[in-house]
Structure formats: C-alpha cells, structure tokens
Amino acid sequence: MSQARTVFLLLPAFLLVGGVFLLPFLLLLVTGFWTQRPDSWIVEPTFTFENYARLFTDPYFVTAFARTIWLSVLATLACLLLGFPVARWIASGRPGKSLMALLMLMPLVAGALLQTLGLVNLLSLLGVVNGALKSVGLIDSSIRFLGTQLGVLIGLVQAFLPLMVLPLATVLAKLPVAVEEAAMSLGASRFSVWRRIILPLSMPGIIAGSVLVFCASLTSFVTPQVLGQGRVPTFATIAYQQAALVLDWPFASALAVALLVILGAALGLVSLLKHKVLARGVPA
Amino acid sequence: MNILGRIGVDAVWILIIAFAYLVVLAPVVVLIFSSFDAGSIFRFPPREYSLRWYEAAVESREYRSALGASTLIGTLAALISLVFGTLAAYGLVRGGLRAAPALEAVLIAPLVLPLIVWAIALLQIYAWLGVSGSFGGLVVAHATVTLPFTVRIMVANFSQLDPALEEAAASLGASPLTVWWRVTLPLVAPGLILSAAISFLVSFNDVVVASFIAGAQWITFPVRLYSQLRSQGVDPTTVAIGAAIVALILIVGLLGERLFRWSKQL
Amino acid sequence: MRTPLKFPMYAAIAGAAALAGLTSSSIAQDKPFEGQTLVVGVWGGDIERLLRENVVGPLEEETGANVELLLGGTGDRVAKIYAERNNPTMDVAFLNIYEAPQALRDGVVEAPDPELPMYQAIWDGMNNGCYAMSLVGLGIAYSKALVDSPPEWADMWNPEYKGKIALAQYPGSEGDGLLGIAARLEGTDETNADVAFSKLAELKPIAMTYTNLDEIFTLMEAGEVAMAPMISGYVLAGLKEYPGIGFSFPTDPGPVLIRDMLCLVKDSPQPELAKMFAEKALGIQNQTAYAQELFFGPTNKNVALPEAVSADVVDKPEDVDALVALDWPFVISQRSEWTDRWNQEILAD
Numbered sequence: 001m002s003q004a005r006t007v008f009l010l011l012p013a014f015l016l017v018g019g020v021f022l023l024p025f026l027l028l029l030v031t032g033f034w035t036q037r038p039d040s041w042i043v044e045p046t047f048t049f050e051n052y053a054r055l056f057t058d059p060y061f062v063t064a065f066a067r068t069i070w071l072s073v074l075a076t077l078a079c080l081l082l083g084f085p086v087a088r089w090i091a092s093g094r095p096g097k098s099l100m101a102l103l104m105l106m107p108l109v110a111g112a113l114l115q116t117l118g119l120v121n122l123l124s125l126l127g128v129v130n131g132a133l134k135s136v137g138l139i140d141s142s143i144r145f146l147g148t149q150l151g152v153l154i155g156l157v158q159a160f161l162p163l164m165v166l167p168l169a170t171v172l173a174k175l176p177v178a179v180e181e182a183a184m185s186l187g188a189s190r191f192s193v194w195r196r197i198i199l200p201l202s203m204p205g206i207i208a209g210s211v212l213v214f215c216a217s218l219t220s221f222v223t224p225q226v227l228g229q230g231r232v233p234t235f236a237t238i239a240y241q242q243a244a245l246v247l248d249w250p251f252a253s254a255l256a257v258a259l260l261v262i263l264g265a266a267l268g269l270v271s272l273l274k275h276k277v278l279a280r281g282v283p284a
Numbered sequence: 285m286n287i288l289g290r291i292g293v294d295a296v297w298i299l300i301i302a303f304a305y306l307v308v309l310a311p312v313v314v315l316i317f318s319s320f321d322a323g324s325i326f327r328f329p330p331r332e333y334s335l336r337w338y339e340a341a342v343e344s345r346e347y348r349s350a351l352g353a354s355t356l357i358g359t360l361a362a363l364i365s366l367v368f369g370t371l372a373a374y375g376l377v378r379g380g381l382r383a384a385p386a387l388e389a390v391l392i393a394p395l396v397l398p399l400i401v402w403a404i405a406l407l408q409i410y411a412w413l414g415v416s417g418s419f420g421g422l423v424v425a426h427a428t429v430t431l432p433f434t435v436r437i438m439v440a441n442f443s444q445l446d447p448a449l450e451e452a453a454a455s456l457g458a459s460p461l462t463v464w465w466r467v468t469l470p471l472v473a474p475g476l477i478l479s480a481a482i483s484f485l486v487s488f489n490d491v492v493v494a495s496f497i498a499g500a501q502w503i504t505f506p507v508r509l510y511s512q513l514r515s516q517g518v519d520p521t522t523v524a525i526g527a528a529i530v531a532l533i534l535i536v537g538l539l540g541e542r543l544f545r546w547s548k549q550l
Numbered sequence: 551m552r553t554p555l556k557f558p559m560y561a562a563i564a565g566a567a568a569l570a571g572l573t574s575s576s577i578a579q580d581k582p583f584e585g586q587t588l589v590v591g592v593w594g595g596d597i598e599r600l601l602r603e604n605v606v607g608p609l610e611e612e613t614g615a616n617v618e619l620l621l622g623g624t625g626d627r628v629a630k631i632y633a634e635r636n637n638p639t640m641d642v643a644f645l646n647i648y649e650a651p652q653a654l655r656d657g658v659v660e661a662p663d664p665e666l667p668m669y670q671a672i673w674d675g676m677n678n679g680c681y682a683m684s685l686v687g688l689g690i691a692y693s694k695a696l697v698d699s700p701p702e703w704a705d706m707w708n709p710e711y712k713g714k715i716a717l718a719q720y721p722g723s724e725g726d727g728l729l730g731i732a733a734r735l736e737g738t739d740e741t742n743a744d745v746a747f748s749k750l751a752e753l754k755p756i757a758m759t760y761t762n763l764d765e766i767f768t769l770m771e772a773g774e775v776a777m778a779p780m781i782s783g784y785v786l787a788g789l790k791e792y793p794g795i796g797f798s799f800p801t802d803p804g805p806v807l808i809r810d811m812l813c814l815v816k817d818s819p820q821p822e823l824a825k826m827f828a829e830k831a832l833g834i835q836n837q838t839a840y841a842q843e844l845f846f847g848p849t850n851k852n853v854a855l856p857e858a859v860s861a862d863v864v865d866k867p868e869d870v871d872a873l874v875a876l877d878w879p880f881v882i883s884q885r886s887e888w889t890d891r892w893n894q895e896i897l898a899d
Contacts, residue, residue: 008375014387098537115311115315123787154307167436172441243629246889259356324791496626499639
C-alpha cells in the first residue's frame with residue numbers, strides 16, 4: 001500500500017483523537033503542574049511539583065494504583081478463562097450460537113448503573129447468592145462480597161466479559177476447522193493442536209479482548225464505587241472524588257496524566273510483543 | 285486421548301460456559317424481575333407484580349425525549365467511530381508502517397484515561413470555543429470514546445485476513461476500491477457489526493462524559509437516571525425502560541436471525 | 551487543530567435545531583423573552599418535577615421564554631460553572647451549602663442582593679454565598695429491627711452497633727455534619743479536627759459507604775446496617791416504602807442544619823430571566839410544595855405549613871435554633887485535607 005493511501009486512511013481517526021482527546025490531555029498535562037490555593041477552587045498558573053509528589057509519596061494513592069492494576073489484571077484473566085470457551089462455542093457454528101451471542105451482549109445493553117444495583121441485591125449478606133451457596137451446603141456463614149475486592153472483581157467480570165468474548169469470537173470464526181481436523185487426523189495430540197494451532201491463530205482475538213477488558217476495568221467507575229462501598233478505592237473513584245467532590249483540579253489532572261503515561265508505556269510494550277508473537281506464530 | 289477423557293473435558297467446557305452466562309445474566313434477570321415490581325423501590329425478588337412502571341414509562345415525555353437523544357447521539361457516534369476506526373485499522377494493519385503499534389496505542393489511549401477528568405478538561409476547551417453544551421460536541425466526544433473499540437476489534441479482524449484473497453481479486457482487474465467494498469469488508473462483516481454495536485451501546489449508556497458535556501436540550505437517558513439515583517434512588521420507571529430495551533434487542537436480534545440469518549456472518 | 555464545529559454533520563444538525571427553535575418560538579409576540587432560553591442546573595427526580603410544575607411552567611407562560619433543566623449532581627454543576635466561568639452557559643445553579651460560599655468567593659456566582667424582596671423574604675443570616683432554597687437537618691436513619699427507639703447521636707457509638715454504621719460518600723454534607731457532631735460529643739467543635747476524626751474513627755469498621763438511598767435502605771431493612779446519618783427530606787419521603795426503617799431527629803445535640811442554595815451564575819447569558827426564575831423558586835407556592843411532598847423546609851418566612859407537615863419539616867425560627875450550625879467556610883477550606891484523612895483514618899481497615 002502506498003504511503004499516501006495509508007496516511008489518508010489514518011487521517012480522520014487521528015484528527016478526531018488529536019482534537020477531542022489529545023488537546024484536553026495537553027491541558028491536563030499543564031494543569032497537573034499548576035497550583036490551587038487552599039482558599040480557592042480556581043487554578044493558578046504557578047508551576048509546582050506538589051501534585052505529582054503527593055501522588056507518588058502518599059502510600060494511599062500508590063496502593064490504590066497498584067490495587068487498580070491488580071484488579072484489572074485479575075478481571076482480564078478471569079474474562080479470558082470464562083470467555084474463551086464461550087467464544088469458541090459461538091464461533092464453531094453450533095446450534096443456538098446466535099442466541100448465545102445476543103445474550104452475551106446484554107451487559108452492554110442494560111447499562112452499568114442498573115446492573116450494578118442488581119448485583120448489590122444479589123451479593124449482599126442475605127442476598128440470593130449467599131442464600132444459594134448456603135442451601136447447597138457450600139458455606140456455613142455468608143461471604144462478604146460487597147465492600148471487598150472479590151465483589152468488585154465479580155462486577156468487573158460481569159460488566160466486561162462481552163468485551164472479551166465477542167471480539168474473540170469474530171476472530172475465532174475465521175479459524176479454519178479443516179486445519180484443526182487435519183492436524184488431529186495426522187495424529188497430533190489434542191494438547192499440541194491447541195498449543196501449535198488454535199492458540200497462535202487466536203492470538204489477535206485474545207489480545208484484542210484482553211486490551212479492551214483491561215482498559216475498561218482500569219477506568220471503570222460505577223462498579224468499584226458501588227460494589228466497593230468506599231473500601232476498594234481505585235484510580236477512577238479517587239479521580240472522581242478529587243475532580244467532582246474535592247474540586248482539586250490540578251491534583252485530579254496529575255492523577256489522570258500519571259495513569260495514562262504509565263499505561264501508555266505498558267500498552268506500547270504489549271503492542272510490540274504482539275507483533276513479535278504474530279511474526280513468529282502465524283504460519284503465513 | 286480416550287473417549288472418557290474427552291467427555292470429561294467437554295463437560296468442564298460446558299460447565300465454564302454455563303457459569304459465564306450465569307454471571308453475565310444474573311443482574312439482567314434481576315432487572316427484568318424488578319421491572320414488574322409493584323413497589324416503588326428496586327429490590328429482588330419482588331413482592332408483588334404489576335405493570336405500573338411500564339405504564340409510567342410510556343407516559344413520560346421526559347424519558348421519551350431522553351431516550352430519543354441517547355439513540356440519536358449513539359447512532360451518530362457509532363457511525364463516526366465505525367468509519368474512522370475501520371479506515372484507521374486497515375491502514376495500521378496493511379500500511380506496513382514501522383510505527384503501527386505506537387500509532388495504534390495513541391488511538392486506544394482514550395480508553396485508559398479516567399473519563400471524568402478528561403470530560404472536565406474537554407468542557408473547558410468547549411467553553412473556550414463557545415460550543416459548550418452543543419449537540420455536535422457531545423457526538424464527537426462519544427465518537428472519540430468509542431473509537432478505540434472499533435480500532436482494536438478491526439485490527440484483530442484485518443490481521444486475521446489473508447492478503448492473498450485481496451491480491452487475487454486485484455489481479456483479476458478489480459480496482460482497489462472495488463476490492464475493498466466487495467471482498468475485504470464482507471470478510472470482516474462480523475467485526476464491523478460488533479464494532480458498531482459496541483460503539484452504540486457504550487455511547488448509549490455513557491453517564492460520565494454526558495454528565496459534563498451534554499447540554500440541557502440533550503439530556504440523555506443515563507444522565508437522567510443518574511441525576512435522580514444520586515439524590516433519591518432509582519426511579520422504577522428507568523428499570524422498566526431498561527428491561528424493555530433488553531427485550532427489544534433480544535427480539536430484534538432473534539427476528540433478524542430468522543429473517544436474515546445474520547449469525548452466518550459470525 | 552480540528553474543532554468540532556468543522557464537522558458538516560454538526561453544522562447540519564445545529565441548523566436543524568435552530569430552525570426548530572425558530573418555528574416553535576414565533577407564536578406570541580407580546581411576551582418579553584420570546585425565543586430566549588434559560589438554563590437551570592438542578593438535581594433530577596422529584597425536585598425536577600416540582601420545579602417544572604411550580605416554576606418552569608408559570609415562567610414560560612408569563613415570559614414566553616424556554617426553560618431548560620440541566621440535570622445532574624452538584625459536583626457536576628460546580629465543575630461546569632468553574633470550567634465555563636469565562637463563557638457560562640448555565641444561568642441558575644442549585645448548589646449545596648458547602649459549595650455556595652466558595653463559589654461566591656471565587657467570583658463564579660452573583661452575590662445575593664439584600665435590596666431584593668426575595669432576599670428579604672428569607673430568614674435572616676441564611677443567604678451565605680447564594681440564596682437559601684431549603685432547610686433540612688442531618689439526622690439518623692435506623693433499622694427498627696436493630697434499634698428499639700429513635701436514637702440519639704451518642705447511640706451510634708454504642709458497642710452493640712459496632713460495624714453496623716453506614717456513611718455517605720465523602721466529601722459531602724453528611725460527612726462534614728457528622729464530624730461536627732463527633733466533635734460536639736467531645737465538648738468541642740469542627741475546628742478541632744483531630745478530636746472529631748479520632749471520635750469518628752471509633753466507629754470503625756464502617757459497614758459501608760453508600761452512594762444512593764436504595765442501596766442503603768435495602769441493606770438496612772435486611773438488618774446489615776443499623777444506623778446511618780442522613781439528611782431529612784427525601785429520606786422521609788422514601789420511608790413510606792420501607793416499614794422497617796425509621797428516622798430520628800436527635801436532640802443532644804440537635805440535627806445539623808443543611809441548606810440547598812440557589813445561585814445565579816455570574817455573567818450568565820440570561821440574568822433577568824434567572825432572577826425571575828429565582829423569585830418563583832423561592833416563592834411561597836414552590837416552597838410549600840417542597841415541604842409537603844419532599845419534607846424540604848422552606849426558607850421563605852411567609853410560608854405557612856399545615857401542622858401535620860410542619861412536624862417533620864424545619865420551618866420555624868425555633869426549629870432552626872435547635873439545629874447545629876457548622877462553620878461552613880472553615881469546613882470548605884479543609885476539604886482536601888479532610889478527604890485524605892477520611893479516606894485513611896475512617897475508611898481504611
């Protein structure tokens with residue numbers, strides 16, 4: 001493809017992201033180094049490192065940052081584990097796959113607010129989940145889900161599993177069944193078919209799904225806010241508290257920029273890795 | 285592997301699938317049951333059943349206009365996201381650029397920034413430009429937030445596509461545009477449908493960006509829901525509307541399957 | 551740089567919207583504000599409904615103007631009027647008492663004008679920063695199954711209820727009010743923050759931080775939460791649905807006085823209409839409806855409520871005197887620091 005055509009293809013998206021995303025981001029970059037006096041909510045253009053210093057020296061924020069990333073990693077792994085079988089089932093063209101694909105879309109359809117409140121009902125100490133676990137004898141006393149990392153994790157998986165399953169299914173659907181069968185008929189074990197054929201060919205889907213679930217978990221606000229009950233502060237809930245309740249705008253800016261810079265680096269790394277894996281894995 | 289082992293593996297497989305659907309659908313089931321609750325609070329299981337909240341939903345002019353605003357904004361945002369995102373994804377996958385991973389990361393970046401902080405910064409810029417509270421301002425904001433979904437999904441789809449297919453068509457004398465329209469896009473149709481659906485739904489359900497960016501004439505459904513939720517609690521009317529939307533999507537999807545067999549694309 | 555204005559789609563839609571605005575506004579010509587739009591930032595739900603009935607409807611009728619309600623929480627509105635302060639789009643903003651004085655100090659809202667009749671109709675000393683809109687008290691919602699009689703503040707510290715006290719998200723009037731109470735129980739006030747925080751920390755572990763009433767009421771009725779400090783008003787209106795939950799106005803010390811404020815945004819596009827809106831919102835009809843339907847106490851001296859309504863509502867000078875008044879400007883100045891302390895000293899395990 002010619003250079004000019006590539007530029008033409010990329011231009012609209014970059015104009016959009018450049019104008020609507022990068023411009024506000026530059027503003028955040030600047031205000032993150034500005035000052036807000038204690039007796040005012042107006043930002044003053046006086047340079048300071050104070051906001052970043054506070055962010056990286058206060059254990060509360062550092063812990064919250066680590067917790068956010070940890071929860072997002074767990075949510076991504078859980079979604080991959082639960083989502084892969086579902087995606088393969090949908091992609092394999094078995095009966096009922098259209099209904100299954102539709103049902104998988106439902107968490108995106110019904111809206112986070114109402115579903116999270118539904119989860120509060122289900123997961124409370126006397127809720128349906130604890131009741132069911134007790135009645136089948138798995139537990140004796142109620143498990144505390146609300147206000148714990150486990151509860152938030154359940155909420156994240158519920159909300160974002162579709163972001164793993166559906167992109168994965170569109171990629172898996174292109175995986176030629178014939179290749180698999182041929183390998184099997186040639187005597188390859190099921191395990192080696194998986195390792196050598198299915199997994200490498202699914203990689204673009206796995207990466208797409210993982211990136212989406214990871215990022216969505218990272219910035220998810222409603223789920224940790226409601227299911228965490230104030231005990232599981234994450235970057236998004238702290239950003240909300242600082243930006244909309246405390247109105248410490250420079251500090252909120254610093255928070256956002258720090259998150260993006262660190263994750264931008266991480267994402268870039270994953271992206272590079274992906275290209276290495278693809279270059280090695282796909283039999284062209 | 286012996287037969288028994290295979291059956292065991294399949295059973296585990298099916299159990300995982302069943303568990304995944306249990307987790308994903310449980311809150312949706314709560315939503316549907318609660319929508320028929322006669323009381324005016326959100327609880328599960330309901331104690332008495334009635335249709336009063338559906339009646340209230342149909343009668344409410346405010347909710348009608350909010351749903352209309354959400355649908356219009358979601359459709360336009362999804363359209364922009366789909367077109368811009370698909371073009372960019374194709375350029376990233378087939379452009380042969382060495383910087384492709386970095387460029388992709390830039391397009392995905394809106395997914396990583398806490399939306400609330402970004403939205404307030406965008407609001408300052410809009411206010412400065414004098415377009416604060418405008419319809420177009422909200423649409424492009426939503427298009428930007430949903431663009432990463434399209435880019436990520438379409439990059440995955442295009443990179444799975446065998447370039448030989450397109451080359452074959454081109455060698456038969458088809459113009460590049462024809463190849464794209466007749467060969468490339470149909471092959472990635474499931475990805476396109478999915479990108480559009482996710483973009484629409486993300487925009488439709490967004491409350492954080494819209495709370496700051498939406499003007500008074502364009503109050504969306506989630507903003508209306510949330511503005512009451514925070515001070516008072518859930519308006520059961522919104523639960524009925526939520527359940528109705530779930531039912532609508534299911535019916536349309538299943539009907540579409542019967543009529544057009546869309547899942548063949550999948 | 552590409553601005554959103556350059557999208558042809560945007561232009562087309564703006565054109566269509568302008569056209570729609572023109573056609574709908576070209577009916578009666580004798581009305582002074584025909585075709586003008588007033589934007590009011592306010593909470594959703596019953597407040598929106600009452601404002602539409604008592605203020606928006608009559609105002610549109612009289613002036614021919616179009617009144618748009620921009621729904622959201624107070625934080626959204628404050629962020630918005632600060633972000634847009636050089637180019638405001640909102641004319642009227644309903645804020646909390648813990649935001650209004652600061653907004654005035656920062657020059658984003660108009661100072662209340664003592665010469666205006668609507669200023670003078672409000673109880674003396676209430677218009678801090680903006681016009682006082684309604685009076686509510688911070689009391690205690692409690693589970694009747696766990697708490698036998700309407701509790702006093704000190705009962706929250708009863709060991710019997712340890713781990714069963716819930717709090718609203720912080721910063722917010724509920725949390726600041728409770729800090730004030732905790733300090734007073736120790737014989738001091740909120741300016742002595744160390745005492746307030748260490749007293750409050752005795753309540754740990756906190757059962758939960760709630761973000762909306764359904765959530766806390768569900769858990770309270772299930773017996774997972776015994777008590778939570780809450781602002782009278784919606785709570786009283788919502789209790790009809792929850793027979794197992796009661797609300798107490800403590801007496802020693804009394805409830806904390808909390809006010810909703812009505813602010814006129816500085817340099818807003820429609821200052822005249824904004825004032826007319828404020829007159830109606832602060833007027834007798836609207837404030838009576840607030841009291842009767844939402845249990846929000848009137849600030850207007852001329853509102854007379856039926857005895858049955860008056861019982862649950864802060865509406866008389868002696869009611870107000872019985873309430874605890876916080877030093878709000880001081881509380882606001884501590885907001886960032888107190889938020890850190892709250893996160894780490896009260897919520898952390």
